[in-house]
Amino acid sequence: MYIILGCDYVAKALVKNLSKSGEEEILVIDKDENTLNALKEFNVTTITADIYTYDFNSLPAKEPVAFIILQKNLKENLTLIQRIKELFPDKFVLTQVADENESSESLAVGADCAVESVRIISNAILSELETAKLKRSVSKLVNVIKEAANNGLAIFLQDNPDPDAIASGLALKRIAEEYGIGSKIYYGGNIGHQKNKALVNLLQTDLLRLNSPEESLSILNSVDKVALIEASIPSKNNVLPPDTRVNIIIDHHQTDFSLVKGEFVEILPGIGATSSIMTRYLRYLGIVPDVSLATALRYGIRVDTSGFTRNTTTEDLDAAAFLSPIVDVGLLNQIENPPMSAETIDIIGRAIRNREVRGSYLTSFVEFINDRDALPQAAELMLQMEGVSTVLIFGIDKDRVQLSARSVDSRINLASLLQKAFGFMNAGGHATMAAGSIELGIFGDATDKKSLSKITFDAVRKKFFSAAGVDIEKREVPDDLESMMNFSVKG
8 A cells, every 4th residue: 555645736746646556555545534525536545744743653544555644744754764664664655746855854764765856847947948949959850851852961070080070970861851851961081990880781771981171162052051960060070071061960079169160060079879879860750660770770879979988878778768769689789790901900900009008098100091980999908908098090091180088087078189299180089089180291292101101200209299298208300390390180
């Protein structure tokens, strides 16, 4: 039997819900007989008495399940809790309280649970406000997409797109299709990571690669609207020219909001994956993703949260739970377990061999590379080294220095650290995972790879350790070092 002490509007609602759930044994005690009469329709037992003076030895219930105190007199409630616990030490006692202080006092005298009514109401209001905010966002997004009815929508992803970017681009394409709007997805750089290649190949995804900002100009001039996914500023880690007018921007990376311009802008650094944001849009619009899209989104969330262990929020978990029943598990296993290329293994080997550790910081220069996607794999591996909490792996890819960093140090914000070291337009990411891309400029044409390697190694390590506040020994570096560090960079 549930014993409810005090009958107010909360008690009435509780009795109603308990009755609906099939609970037949409910006892309500209150000194107001008229209030108790209002419960007759629920066929519950009532006792007219003052709960603070009632003799609980005379209870009609031999085996009460729980006592629920709903009166708001704290001082009297504390005494009541103690009295009930003396008589029924093994029974569950729940009490309603106004705030955290009352909660602490109630728990201290024996209550098993203290429910803060103000907090519950506040959370409910916040939840409704979030729904209202989502409704406004989705409505605005759809309106912008619909304005591309004549010539369609061009969706641009971050350079070297990862699973989160790919899945999010596909989700936006699906939303556009829902309203009869044609779209194509473009990206710069490469899709080199084995798992990313597997994702694209197994899902038979049609992504169009562009080699330079100039190639995007004809596309920009032929469409009605332009979207940028997993990036927020034209030319920063994407193939768009710097002055591109972007209509839709959806991202979850930290950025300088003063530089972000668009008709629809949704940047939520507090959420672990852009795929989670896109899943919210799909759900609100009543669009059920097909198996391929659900698998891509679920994988995107998993990768960007590192298996739900990093930057994970309730929004990410909620999105993953929604997608999980739709996912093709066999397809997901194929994506997650592709063969590792010989170059990736070689780069990981160089990262181990060339590592430099200073305190809890580790850097490693892996020299000349063709596959930049091997860098984060090497960074994740090196982060497992005992005593290391922050890792930077870097290498030269054609005319650029590519950076990948990981950290488990809660005192460090990697995105801010890399931006401090190499410039805002050259790096970005999250507090625990970040990356950068730096143009070599005049050094990219050097024929002497040994000299280029030394300049790169000295410049990057010096800037990184300096930004991190780590002392390094004085080294002789070329006089033109600073000219190299004028990184004319597109991140």
